[in-house]
Amino acid sequence: xxxxxxxxxxxxxxxxxxxxxxxxxxxxxxxxxxxxxxxxxxxxxxxxxxxxxxxxxxxxxxxxxxxxxxxxxxxxxxxxxxxxxxxxxxxxxxxxxxxxxxxxxxxxxxxxxxxxxxxxxxxxxxxxxxxxxxxxxxxxxxxxxxxxxxxxxxxxxxxxxxxxxxxxxxxxxxxxxxxxxxxxxxxxxxxxxxxxxxxxxxxxxxxxxxxxxxxxxxxxxxxxxxxxxxxxxxxxxxxxxxxxxxxxxxxxxxxxxxxxxxxxxxxxxxxxxxxxxxxxxxxxxxxxxxxxxxxxxxxxxxxxxxxxxxxxxxxxxxxxxxxxxxxxxxxxxxxxxxxxxxxxxxxxxxxxxxxxxxxxxxxxxxxxxxxxxxxxxxxxxxxxxxxxxxxxxxxxxxxxxxxxxxxxxxxxxxxxxxxxxxx
Numbered sequence: 001x002x003x004x005x006x007x008x009x010x011x012x013x014x015x016x017x018x019x020x021x022x023x024x025x026x027x028x029x030x031x032x033x034x035x036x037x038x039x040x041x042x043x044x045x046x047x048x049x050x051x052x053x054x055x056x057x058x059x060x061x062x063x064x065x066x067x068x069x070x071x072x073x074x075x076x077x078x079x080x081x082x083x084x085x086x087x088x089x090x091x092x093x094x095x096x097x098x099x100x101x102x103x104x105x106x107x108x109x110x111x112x113x114x115x116x117x118x119x120x121x122x123x124x125x126x127x128x129x130x131x132x133x134x135x136x137x138x139x140x141x142x143x144x145x146x147x148x149x150x151x152x153x154x155x156x157x158x159x160x161x162x163x164x165x166x167x168x169x170x171x172x173x174x175x176x177x178x179x180x181x182x183x184x185x186x187x188x189x190x191x192x193x194x195x196x197x198x199x200x201x202x203x204x205x206x207x208x209x210x211x212x213x214x215x216x217x218x219x220x221x222x223x224x225x226x227x228x229x230x231x232x233x234x235x236x237x238x239x240x241x242x243x244x245x246x247x248x249x250x251x252x253x254x255x256x257x258x259x260x261x262x263x264x265x266x267x268x269x270x271x272x273x274x275x276x277x278x279x280x281x282x283x284x285x286x287x288x289x290x291x292x293x294x295x296x297x298x299x300x301x302x303x304x305x306x307x308x309x310x311x312x313x314x315x316x317x318x319x320x321x322x323x324x325x326x327x328x329x330x331x332x333x334x335x336x337x338x339x340x341x342x343x344x345x346x347x348x349x350x351x352x353x354x355x356x357x358x359x360x361x362x363x364x365x366x367x368x369x370x371x372x373x374x375x376x377x378x379x380x381x382x383x384x385x386x387x388x389x390x391x392x393x394x395x396x397x398x399x400x401x402x403x404x405x406x407x408x409x410x411x412x413x414x415x416x417x418x419x420x421x422x423x
Contacts (some may be wrong), residue, residue: 001032003046006387008053008358008371010350013388019051020091021378026406029374040066050387052353053372054084054379054402055335056360057112059200059250062100065093066423068129071100074331076416078410079275081332082381082394084402085369087115089180089200089250089322090155092129094119097147110407115364117153118146121168123185124285125218126159133164143171155200158184162194162216169195180250183207184218192241198248198320198363201310203228204256204301208238226300230307239312248318248363251355253302253307253341254334258327260298262288266328270393273330273413282328293302306345313347313355320360330420339394349388369389378404 005017016093019034020028028035030401037043057078057387062071069092078086091097094116101114120130121139143154154172156165158180165179165186172179173195180198181191187208189200200206207213209228210220228235258264266274274282313319321342323334335356342352361370370376380401385393398410 001037001043001045001047003382004050004386005029005372006052006353007051007373008266008354008361009373010354010358012350013050016131017051019372020347021070021401021404024378026372026376026378027375031120031337035284036253044382046382049385049398050383050393052082052381052383052387053277053357053370054381054400055082055356056320056364056366056370057083057086057253057322057335058198058360058363059324060086060321060335061090061325062088062097062114063090064326064421068092069096070331070421071096072109073195073273073416073420073422074325075100075104075114076337076412078112079110079331079332079400079402079407080397080412081336081399082383082397082409083112083332083335083366084379084400085113085115085364085366087153087235087322087360087364089115089153089324090120090157090182092119093119094146094151098151100345109411111333112367112402116154117150117155118143118151120155120157121160121164122157123159123164123266126157133161133167133169136167136175138163140171143168144175147175147177147269153207154179156181156183158182158218160185162186162190162250165173165191165196166194166338172385176371185216187213188367189238189241192245192247192359195245196247198250199242200348201252201256202312203230203248203305206238206308209234216355225304226297228304230304230311235308236311239315239317240311243317246318248320248359249309249312251319251321251338251342251347252324253309253321254329255324255326255369256302256305257337257341258329261292262299263302264289267333269413270328270330270333272417273333275418275420276331276423277423278328285327306341310346313351318359318363319355320363321356333395336394340391343391349391394398 213220
């Protein structure tokens with residue numbers, strides 16, 4: 001009762017709301033005079049606090065560089081941070097990912113609902129621990145292997161061959177599966193015209209504007225990152241093409257920020273959760289950053305990335321968000337940081353929350369999550385303060401509810417101190 005609600009639809013914040021939850025679903029939502037509180041209900045008086053939907057992480061790996069499986073700890077970090085659903089956007093340990101998803105679904109372990117992925121698919125010159133197709137039969141057979149295990153999402157990586165991408169999209173769509181891409185060898189325009197479902201990282205991976213780029217090869221100059229005018233008609237035409245073909249984009253601002261010397265700082269919560277190995281790695285990186293603290297190039301690039309995403313959203317594009325955990329950007333904490341960066345990019349509180357919740361659910365075609373609306377699953381987050389007045393309130397998670405069951409984030413985080421990416 002008496003709570004401020006940002007419902008994930010993009011609608012303005014509603015004050016002094018009453019929400020009735022029954023059997024894990026939102027049963028009634030409205031003002032205090034509109035809603036009758038059921039007899040014997042457990043009542044939470046949340047005056048001065050904010051409720052948002054459970055975050056839907058759309059680029060939320062269960063691995064980081066050097067550590068192919070951090071799923072157990074990552075799942076707890078995600079849940080404690082208010083992330084109740086993730087799509088992993090490429091797997092390093094696909095069998096473990098599937099197993100963890102099933103374990104959480106059965107209630108044997110806490111964590112977000114996990115929508116798992118097949119391993120990354122790339123091309124010659126790509127990372128050898130990914131799938132590098134030998135021929136079309138090998139590619140289709142490999143995809144079927146994972147489809148038979150219930151996988152519905154495939155991700156292509158930077159060196160993917162154009163002909164392979166056409167096969168991947170064909171095989172996926174024939175089996176009611178989706179394809180997303182961290183692109184380089186293939187432009188956004190090409191991938192869109194061939195039927196890709198989602199594209200990752202935005203401007204930083206847009207090879208359409210590279211100079212001297214060879215068709216099907218990840219090469220060419222990246223001067224566009226420092227020179228491109230985002231309002232340029234060519235940029236808008238590309239974005240309109242993506243929008244017209246119902247391709248979603250996934251924003252990953254927090255991981256890009258981690259490469260900027262004067263912004264790449266880990267907060268106290270992060271330092272507490274990191275393993276000694278990761279902590280030492282962070283300190284070494286931070287020492288190197290301190291030597292180039294006045295470098296403004298990447299700051300300006302971040303602004304361009306933000307402008308690209310803001311323009312795409314305002315043109316009507318489906319923009320989602322995910323953490324792409326790595327460096328010192330941890331699962332969950334990085335999702336929260338994404339919110340603060342979306343606000344910095346110019347989005348309003350309702351827009352930023354929509355990007356991180358309702359839009360993700362729409363891209364996943366999960367109509368029962370992502371927004372606070374009657375009949376939907378009671379996945380939501382209680383934040384201790386007014387989110388609209390202070391973006392950092394996204395980090396003040398009091399309770400996380402998943403299917404109407406409340407979890408205490410502080411208790412969860414206590415169990416994983418020093419455990420993330422432990423050797």
